[in-house]
Amino acid sequence: MATQNSGKMGQTKRSTDDLINGAVSQQQDWHERRRNFARVFLNSLNVFAKPNPNKRVVGKPAVKSGGNKKDNRSVLHEYWFPVVCAFIVIFITIWVLCNHIRAYSTVSGSVIPEPIVRTVPAKLKSPKFDIVRVGDNGTIIVAGRWHKNKGVSIFMNQKLVATIMTDKNGEFVYAPTHALGAGNYTIYLMDIDSKVKSNDKAFIYVSDSGPENSVSLLMTKSGSTVLQAPAMLRDGDLSVSKIDYLDNGRLVITGDGLPRLRVSVTLNDNVLGTARVSDYKHFGLGADVDELVPGDEYTLNIRMHDGDGNIVATVSHTFTMPQMTGDDDTYYTVRRGDCLWIIARNFMRRGVLFSVIAARNNIENPDLIFPKQKLNIPVQQKK
Numbered sequence: 001m002a003t004q005n006s007g008k009m010g011q012t013k014r015s016t017d018d019l020i021n022g023a024v025s026q027q028q029d030w031h032e033r034r035r036n037f038a039r040v041f042l043n044s045l046n047v048f049a050k051p052n053p054n055k056r057v058v059g060k061p062a063v064k065s066g067g068n069k070k071d072n073r074s075v076l077h078e079y080w081f082p083v084v085c086a087f088i089v090i091f092i093t094i095w096v097l098c099n100h101i102r103a104y105s106t107v108s109g110s111v112i113p114e115p116i117v118r119t120v121p122a123k124l125k126s127p128k129f130d131i132v133r134v135g136d137n138g139t140i141i142v143a144g145r146w147h148k149n150k151g152v153s154i155f156m157n158q159k160l161v162a163t164i165m166t167d168k169n170g171e172f173v174y175a176p177t178h179a180l181g182a183g184n185y186t187i188y189l190m191d192i193d194s195k196v197k198s199n200d201k202a203f204i205y206v207s208d209s210g211p212e213n214s215v216s217l218l219m220t221k222s223g224s225t226v227l228q229a230p231a232m233l234r235d236g237d238l239s240v241s242k243i244d245y246l247d248n249g250r251l252v253i254t255g256d257g258l259p260r261l262r263v264s265v266t267l268n269d270n271v272l273g274t275a276r277v278s279d280y281k282h283f284g285l286g287a288d289v290d291e292l293v294p295g296d297e298y299t300l301n302i303r304m305h306d307g308d309g310n311i312v313a314t315v316s317h318t319f320t321m322p323q324m325t326g327d328d329d330t331y332y333t334v335r336r337g338d339c340l341w342i343i344a345r346n347f348m349r350r351g352v353l354f355s356v357i358a359a360r361n362n363i364e365n366p367d368l369i370f371p372k373q374k375l376n377i378p379v380q381q382k383k
Contacts (some may be wrong), residue, residue, distance in 0.1 A: 071193050124194070127152050127189035130171075132202040132369070133228040134214040138179030140204065144189060145170050151192035156185050163192060182208035208319065217331065238263070238304040238313035244347075245321075246330055248319060252286040252346050254335075256312070266301045277304075280337040286346030292321045334373040340366050347377050 124145070132144040146152050148170040153161045164172040184205050189198035200220045207213035216228040233240040233255075240255040253265055257277040265272040272287035292298060298321060304313040308340055332343060340363075341353035348356070358366040360376050369375075 044161065111181055125199075127191060127196070127198045127376065129189070129198070129200055129202050129218055131227065132204065132216045132218065134180070134204065134206055134211045134216065136211055138206065138211060139176060140174075140180055140185075142174040142187065142202070144172060144198075146189075146191065152221070153190045153192050154187065155190065156187050158186075180204075180206045182206050233302075233315045233317055235313040235315050238302065238315055240302055240315050240317070243291075243300065243317065244330060246347065248348075249288055249291060250286055250347060250349065251289045252284065253300075253302060254282070254284040255302065255315075257283055258280045261307075261312070262305045264303050264305065264310055266303075269301075278337040280335070282337055283333045284338075284342065284346050286349075288349070294321050296321050323324065330377050332375045334369050334371055334375060336371045338371075340369060343375065344378070 017133055062373055124147070127144055127146040129144045131141060133141050135141060142154060144152070146166050148166055148168050150166050150170075152164050152166060152172055153160055154164065154174050155226050162174055162176070164174050166172045179196070184203070186206065187202040188200075190196065203217040203219055205215045207215075214228065218227050238255070238257045240253060242252075242254045244250075244252040246252065251267065251272065255263075259277055259279050259281055261277050262274050263277060263283050263285065264274045265287065267289055270289075272284055272289065274338055275283045275285040277283045298319060300317045300319070302315045302317075303311050330347065332347065334343075340357055341351040344354040345351040354366055357363075357375060357377055360378055363369065
C-alpha cells in the first residue's frame, strides 16, 4: 500500500514540474516577442537619427546581423511614422490658417461696415409707388421713387394734377392740402422728360363715411396689394370686409359670420340672395343689380339668420355711388375654404368660368389655390 502511494506522489510531482516549466517558457517567449517589437519600433523612430548599417542597396538584399534572412520591408513600411507625422502637421497648419482668416474677416467687417447708399437701382425702368393712402382729413399722400433730380407727373383719373421733383435719393412725396370728394380714383405716374409711364397703378376709394372706411390698392400685372384697408363693418359675430360693384353690373359682398348660418343681402329693400357661412366662418355672395347711378344714394343690408330664420345680426351700409373708373379687371384675395368655382360664380355669374380665372392667373391646377393668394379676375362688360 505504501509503495503504491509513493509512486502516485512521484507522478504528481513530475506533472507539476512540467506545468511550471511550460508556464515559465511561455512567459520568456512573450518577453522575447515584446523586446523584438520594441526594438523594431525604436529602430523606425531612429531612421533619421543615424545611418542604417543594414540599409538595403538597390539590387542587393539587406542582411541582418547574425543571419542571412532577407528584409522584405518596403520603403513605405520603413517611413510610415514620419509620413503620418508630416500629414498631421500639414492638417494642423491649414486648420489654423483657415480659422485665422475667418476671424480676421469678421473683425474687419464689424469695424468698417459697408456704407448704406439709398439710390434708385439702375434696373428701375419706370416710376414706382411706395405709399398711397387717405389721411384723417380726407387728403391723400402719394410717395414713390424714380431717378434722382427728375420730374414726375401725377395723373388722377387721366388728368394731370401735379408735377414733383425727386430728391438726390430719387424719392418724391405728393401731399395736397385739399381733401378729395367721395369716389374712386385711379393714379399713375409719368416721367416728364421721357414720357415713361409707371407700370403699376394705384386705386383709391374715398368713402363718404370717413377715411377709416377708405381703401387704396397697388395694382400690378401680377395682382393687387392692399396699401390701406378699410375698417370692417361689424355687428357682433357678423362682419363685412369688402363690397365690390363691378363694371359688369355685379355686386359682390364678402365677410365673416358664425359657421353654417345663413346670410341674406338686400339693396334698397330688394333681396339680392342668400349665402351660407362656411365652416371657416367666411361667406361670399354675388348678385346682378340694376345699374347704380353715380351720385345716387343706396342702402345695403347684410343680415345673419339662425336655424329658425330669425335675424341675429345686421350690418347696414349707406353710400353714394361714385363714378366708375372703367377698369376691366378686379382683384380678389383667396380665403380659407374658397374654390375657383364659387369665386367665378360670384364675380362672373357662372361657376364654369373658373377656367378663365385660372388662365389669367397662370394656375395649372384649378383645384389648388391657397389662402391669401391674389387673383386677378377679368370682368366681362355688361351688354
